[in-house]
Amino acid sequence: MPGIGVSELADRLSIHQSTGSQLVEKLVARGLITKERSKEDQRRVGLKVTDEASKLLINAPGPAEGILPEALQTMPEEALLALDNSLIEVIGQLRISDAKLADKPLSDL
Numbered sequence: 001m002p003g004i005g006v007s008e009l010a011d012r013l014s015i016h017q018s019t020g021s022q023l024v025e026k027l028v029a030r031g032l033i034t035k036e037r038s039k040e041d042q043r044r045v046g047l048k049v050t051d052e053a054s055k056l057l058i059n060a061p062g063p064a065e066g067i068l069p070e071a072l073q074t075m076p077e078e079a080l081l082a083l084d085n086s087l088i089e090v091i092g093q094l095r096i097s098d099a100k101l102a103d104k105p106l107s108d109l
Helices: 006-013 017-029 051-058 067-074 077-093
Strands: 033-037 045-049
Touching: 006 017, 006 045, 017 033, 045 051
Parallel strands: none
Antiparallel strands: 033 045
């Protein structure tokens, strides 16, 4: 049974489907994922991580790791509160406030 499809992957990453397709093609070309057609529905193509990719993923940082979370953790509480208030103000300035668009990247609006 095939894994996640390109459209679902793009939705989970909050990126456009065409961007997801381009990323998938690059990963396929590097031998990090494979595409498999479903036996039940030949139209459905799922993605599978290769053994090579699995070995790389063992040492990959998780979603909450990296320089931004580290920087935020070292900031004083008053700076974080100021940042939070500033982001609330930015969000308030956005012209679109449709809850159906909450999971869409800003670049797609």
